[in-house]
Structure formats: structure tokens, C-alpha cells
Amino acid sequence: MSDSTISSGPVSAETGPAASRRYSIPVRPPAVRRLRGYAFDPSLSTRLETAGINEITYSVPWEVSLDRGPTGEYLEVVDYDPSSDCFYEPVDLNNPYLIAQDGLAPSEGSPQFHQQMTYAVAMTTIRNFEQALGRKVLWRAHTEEKPQAGNTHANEETETFIQRLRIYPHAMREANAFYSPAKKALLFGYFNAITDQRDAFLPGGTVFTCLSHDIIAHETTHALLDGVHRRMIERTHPDSLAFHEAFSDIVALFQHFTFPEVLRSQIGKTRGDLTSFNLLGQLAQEFGVAIGNYGALRDAIGQVNEETKKWEPLTPDPQDYLTVFEPHARGSILVAAVFDAFTSIYRDRTADLLRIASGGTGVLPSGALHPDLVKRLADEAAKAARHVLLMCIRALDYCPPVNLTFGDYLRALITADMDIVPIDDRGYRLSFLEAFRRRGIYPQGVRNLSVGSLCWPTASENTRDSFKSLTDSLRAISDRSRYFRTRQETFEALEKMRKSLREQLCPIFEDNPLLESLTGLVIKPNNRVEGLTLDSAGEPSFEIHSLQPAQRVGPDGDLLNQLIISITQERILPLDPDFPQGQVIHFRGGCTLILDLDSLELRYLIVKPIWEVGDSRLIDQRNFIRTGQENLARVTYFSSDSAFTEPFAMLHRGF
Numbered sequence: 247m248s249d250s251t252i253s254s255g256p257v258s259a260e261t262g263p264a265a266s267r268r269y270s271i272p273v274r275p276p277a278v279r280r281l282r283g284y285a286f287d288p289s290l291s292t293r294l295e296t297a298g299i300n301e302i303t304y305s306v307p308w309e310v311s312l313d314r315g316p317t318g319e320y321l322e323v324v325d326y327d328p329s330s331d332c333f334y335e336p337v338d339l340n341n342p343y344l345i346a347q348d349g350l351a352p353s354e355g356s357p358q359f360h361q362q363m364t365y366a367v368a369m370t371t372i373r374n375f376e377q378a379l380g381r382k383v384l385w386r387a388h389t390e391e392k393p394q395a396g397n398t399h400a401n402e403e404t405e406t407f408i409q410r411l412r413i414y415p416h417a418m419r420e421a422n423a424f425y426s427p428a429k430k431a432l433l434f435g436y437f438n439a440i441t442d443q444r445d446a447f448l449p450g451g452t453v454f455t456c457l458s459h460d461i462i463a464h465e466t467t468h469a470l471l472d473g474v475h476r477r478m479i480e481r482t483h484p485d486s487l488a489f490h491e492a493f494s495d496i497v498a499l500f501q502h503f504t505f506p507e508v509l510r511s512q513i514g515k516t517r518g519d520l521t522s523f524n525l526l527g528q529l530a531q532e533f534g535v536a537i538g539n540y541g542a543l544r545d546a547i548g549q550v551n552e553e554t555k556k557w558e559p560l561t562p563d564p565q566d567y568l569t570v571f572e573p574h575a576r577g578s579i580l581v582a583a584v585f586d587a588f589t590s591i592y593r594d595r596t597a598d599l600l601r602i603a604s605g606g607t608g609v610l611p612s613g614a615l616h617p618d619l620v621k622r623l624a625d626e627a628a629k630a631a632r633h634v635l636l637m638c639i640r641a642l643d644y645c646p647p648v649n650l651t652f653g654d655y656l657r658a659l660i661t662a663d664m665d666i667v668p669i670d671d672r673g674y675r676l677s678f679l680e681a682f683r684r685r686g687i688y689p690q691g692v693r694n695l696s697v698g699s700l701c702w703p704t705a706s707e708n709t710r711d712s713f714k715s716l717t718d719s720l721r722a723i724s725d726r727s728r729y730f731r732t733r734q735e736t737f738e739a740l741e742k743m744r745k746s747l748r749e750q751l752c753p754i755f756e757d758n759p760l761l762e763s764l765t766g767l768v769i770k771p772n773n774r775v776e777g778l779t780l781d782s783a784g785e786p787s788f789e790i791h792s793l794q795p796a797q798r799v800g801p802d803g804d805l806l807n808q809l810i811i812s813i814t815q816e817r818i819l820p821l822d823p824d825f826p827q828g829q830v831i832h833f834r835g836g837c838t839l840i841l842d843l844d845s846l847e848l849r850y851l852i853v854k855p856i857w858e859v860g861d862s863r864l865i866d867q868r869n870f871i872r873t874g875q876e877n878l879a880r881v882t883y884f885s886s887d888s889a890f891t892e893p894f895a896m897l898h899r900g901f
């Protein structure tokens with residue numbers, strides 16, 4: 247809908263204001279669409295103590311042309327249920343009655359509400375990503391690889407724009423929900439509950455995964471993360487799948503803290519101590535209970551003790567990172583570290599309030615907290631949570647393009663934050679460093695653990711000069727990309743930019759002999775490395791893996807205008823160097839370049855070399871596959887070849 251007018255005709259000099267009651271008032275479309283939904287999932291609406299906070303109103307960006315489905319710019323909800331072979335009628339959110347009452351009322355029995363709920367939560371997640379990344383998000387493009395004539399190794403890639411992610415609220419009758427990279431879709435299942443917790447849940451009742459905020463946010467995050475870094479789903483390290491899982495949980499978890507009603511109620515209940523048992527630290531509660539577990543599926547801050555059936559906070563064990571390899575369990579180490587950083591930031595932000603409220607002792611008197619104090623604590627928690635959420639998402643742009651480890655992610659978090667908030671007067675970065683240290687997560691190749699040494703190194707002057715002309719030529723296209731009306735136009739412009747960048751890179755590498763060692767790439771024709779894939783001319787092949795402009799605004803209004811370029815290469819090598827005819831592995835390397843478009847300088851080079859003396863990363867990847875950790879994940883979660891088409895399907899299955 248464009249500007250519309252409440253009008254019975256334009257006002258003109260001829261007719262004059264008194265001539266009639268005709269007038270013309272331009273009415274702009276609203277900024278947001280308000281839609282009712284569950285804050286958690288339907289099970290909390292049936293409990294007296296939580297019913298009052300479980301229904302909230304989501305404010306999602308107003309989409310100018312939103313069709314029935316809902317089908318908008320980013321999403322298409324397709325409500326086909328294969329188990330009963332029926333299409334449910336799609337909801338029309340532009341129906342004036344629905345606009346007037348913030349959408350349909352939450353209801354387990356209405357498929358149209360299910361459609362509305364998935365749309366509201368997915369759009370909320372998309373908006374958070376766009377705010378953090380400073381650009382419109384794009385789904386993972388459809389890539390077609392065509393082998394080049396006369397060359398068995400090199401492939402030519404064409405990428406096709408994917409306009410909408412499809413959402414199937416009733417895709418299967420099983421305890422599962424997952425993101426399908428091949429279908430570019432989120433598939434939500436439903437199932438009958440099996441539980442002996444008769445007081446908490448109706449045994450045999452139907453559980454819809456599409457009604458859980460956490461599950462929808464988690465799956466949408468998988469899709470968004472895949473759109474930013476499509477190589478992150480490759481299993482090259484014990485952290486690979488674990489990171490995808492952990493990151494999706496982190497986004498779901500911190501989105502909870504943006505709901506003020508829930509926050510106030512839980513802060514009142516826990517007397518301001520968010521590290522004690524509370525609803526906010528749990529994920530996918532109904533799903534967890536319904537499939538027979540006690541407590542939520544994954545508890546970020548504590549767990550119910552199997553013997554006592556009582557909730558206990560988790561104590562960090564630095565050994566876990568060395569011994570736990572199952573992707574969810576390993577992922578929960580990262581979730582807990584981020585949650586820990588958040589709680590210490592929250593404590594720091596609220597210490598003065600507690601001193602005021604306790605007459606300086608810091609120990610609050612017994613009894614319920616004053617509502618004003620609860621509100622102030624909730625405001626601080628919401629602010630801190632929002633900062634942590636945006637920090638975590640923003641860090642994605644500062645990650646290496648392949649083989650991400652938790653330690654690399656910590657470095658990305660610290661560097662990204664340093665760029666946007668140069669003075670860390672609240673101690674956010676120290677809180678992260680401390681929380682990761684307590685869980686034994688250390689980045690490789692860092693001499694000491696300080697905020698300064700964790701920051702990715704800035705590019706040297708020599709390197710910066712080499713990239714100056716490149717930055718200059720890319721800036722014009724990047725500037726234009728901000729004014730494109732549709733995401734498709736942006737995608738097409740970036741595709742052109744990728745092609746032009748490919749042509750410009752080779753001469754830059756020719757001019758500066760140091761660049762290969764700095765970027766970890768092997769681009770010059772005479773510099774051959776074992777197993778390196780080659781292009782049709784027999785030269786080293788490389789891929790501009792992604793190219794993304796970002797315009798971010800810091801809390802003080804500072805503007806960062808950047809271009810993020812990821813370049814990757816591949817080597818195809820035998821798994822066992824002594825048995826060259828045996829199984830092969832795909833070993834990837836590359837770098838992420840962060841260019842500052844205002845100063846035309848290369849800010850950071852984040853490198854995973856395709857080749858290095860000793861090839862230690864290659865040895866690690868071979869060991870990871872040989873020792874069976876990779877196979878362990880595959881056998882546990884994937885059935886044969888389906889692993890390659892649906893990498894998340896089994897990972898999310900209830901058991």
C-alpha cells in the first residue's frame with residue numbers, strides 16, 4: 247500500500263475551503279504491524295502463574311504488499327499438511343478486522359493463527375538481524391555448479407536470488423522442526439505428547455512446534471546464518487555444527503528479553519537475580535516436556551536434576567570444551583558462556599539500583615520488590631540483552647569464512663564491538679572474555695588473554711595501500727546498493743560487484759608479493775599447492791564467497807560504513823596421505839576482508855590459510871574425520887546421504 251488519502255477530492259482555490267467539506271490528508275503506511283502471539287508456547291497459557299505473561303503483541307515491520315499466506319518480501323507461509331493432504335486457508339492479515347485487533351487471538355486450534363505466529367516470530371528475528379548487520383538480509387542463493395569443460399576439478403558457479411524463505415507450519419507429523427537449505431524452507435512438525443508430567447501437560451495432547459517462539463526463532467536463525475555464511479554447515483571441526491546450534495539458541499534466548507511483560511514478571515519473581523531459575527533461561531519448554539524430558543529441551547543456565555527433579559544452576563567446567571563433542575551439548579557451552587557474559591553485564595548495570603534500594607548494603611530486604619525497582623531492573627536487563635543480541639549477530643561479519651571455532655567467534659565478538667563502541671565503559675568485552683575463559687574456550691594463536699590481543703589484527707599500511715584502488719572502485723557500487731528498492735536489485739548489483747572483484751584481485755596480488763601470505767590465499771599462477779582446485783585456464787581457482795555492504799550505527803550515533811568480502815579456496819586431498827587412492831577430503835581456506843568505505847582502507851584481514859608451513863589445520867581436519875568425531879555426528883544424526891540434503895533434519899528430532 248502506498249500513501250493513501252482520506253479524501254473526497256482535492257482542495258482547490260476555485261472551490262475554496264467553504265465550498266464543500268472536501269479535503270485531502272495524506273496518510274502514510276504505519277511503521278509496524280502488530281500481531282498477537284505466544285511469548286513462549288501454548289503450554290504456559292494453561293498455567294495460572296504464567297498465563298498473564300504468555301500472550302504478547304509482536305511489532306513486525308509493516309510490509310507494503312503483504313498477501314494472503316502471509317506472503318511478503320521475505321517469507322511465504324505455505325500451509326499444506328501432507329499427513330492429511332490438505333491446504334489450510336491462508337490468513338489475510340490485511341483484513342481490516344484483523345488489523346484493528348492486532349491479528350488473530352492466540353489459539354492452538356486455528357491453523358490461521360499458526361500461520362500468523364510463524365510469520366510474526368520469523369519477521370521479528372529478521373528485523374533483529376537487519377538492525378545488527380546494517381543491511382537487508384538475503385537468503386542463501388541457489389547455487390548451481392557446472393563443471394568446466396576439460397577440467398574435472400574446477401566448477402563454474404551461478405547464483406540465483408531466492409526471494410522468500412518458505413514456512414510450512416504443518417510439514418510433518420513428528421516431533422521435529424528444521425531448516426532445509428535445499429528447499430529454502432522451514433518445516434515444522436506436530437505430534438502427540440508423551441509425558442508423565444500429568445500436572446504440567448495433557449498426555450496425548452497435540453504439540454505444534456510452529457507455536458513455540460523459541461523453535462521458530464531458532465529455525466529462522468539457521469536460515470539467516472546460512473544466508474550470511476553458507477560454508478558454516480560444513481563439518482570440518484567439532485565446533486562447526488555446534489556453532490550453528492548454539493548461535494540459533496542464543497538468538498532465541500535473547501529475543502525473550504525483548505518482551506517487557508515477561509521480563510518484569512520474571513525479575514519480580516527472581517528478585518532481580520536472573521541466574522536463578524526463571525522462564526527466560528529456558529528454551530522450547532513445551533517441546534522439552536512433551537517428548538518426555540523434564541524441564542526445557544535445552545536449559546541455558548541450569549538443568550533439572552534427574553534424581554531430585556529439582557532445578558540446579560550449571561557450574562562451568564573448563565574441561566567440557568575438551569571432552570564434549572555432541573553438537574547440542576557442545577553448543578550449550580557457548581550458549582552458557584554468552585548467557586554468563588550477559589548476567590555479569592546486567593549485574594554491573596544494576597549494582598547502583600540495588601545499592602539505592604538496599605540503603606547501601608546491596609542486600610535487598612525480604613518480600614516482594616517495589617514495582618518501580620522491578621521496572622528499572624527490567625529496563626536495564628532489556629537494554630543489556632538487546633546489546634548482547636546485536637553484538638552476537640554483528641560478530642558474524644567478523645568471522646573467518648570457513649572452519650569457525652568458538653575461539654574465533656570470541657575474537658569476532660570483541661573486534662566487532664570495538665569497531666562500533668570504541669570506549670567500553672560498561673565492561674562488555676571484559677565480561678565476554680571472562681565468561682569464555684571460565685569455560686576453557688581460548689582462541690588459537692593468541693599470546694595472552696586481553697581484550698587488545700583478542701581483537702583481530704588491523705591491516706598494515708603496506709597492505710592497506712594495495713587495497714586502496716580496489717576499495718575506491720567498489721565504493722561506488724556499494725553506495726548505490728543502499729538505495730535499491732528491492733532485495734533482488736541489491737542481490738543483482740552485488741553479483742556484478744563480485745564479478746568485477748574477481749577480475750581486479752589477480753593484478754593486486756601480482757603487484758604485492760606479500761599478499762598471499764597475508765591473506766592465506768594462493769592466487770598467483772606459478773605458486774602451486776597440493777590438491778588446489780584450478781580454473782579452466784589451469785590457474786588457482788578461488789571463490790568470492792560473499793560480498794556484503796554494511797552500514798551500522800553505534801550507540802553514540804557513530805556511523806560505520808563497511809564492505810565485507812570473503813574469499814575462499816579449496817584443496818581436494820586424500821584423507822590418508824599414505825593412501826592417495828583412498829577417501830578424499832575437501833579442505834578449505836580463505837579470508838574475510840573488512841574494508842572501511844569512508845577512509846578507503848582495509849581494516850581487518852581474518853585468515854584461515856589454504857596452505858601454511860606444517861599444515862596444522864589440515865592435520866586437525868584429517869584427525870577430526872579419522873577419529874570418528876565427524877562420523878559420530880553423522881551416524882547419530884544423519885541417515886546415509888540425507889546428511890547432505892537435510893543437514894538439520896535429524897539434529898532436531900525429538901527422542
Ligand SMILES: [Zn+2]
Nearest residue numbers: 468491494898
Ligand atoms: Zn538447530
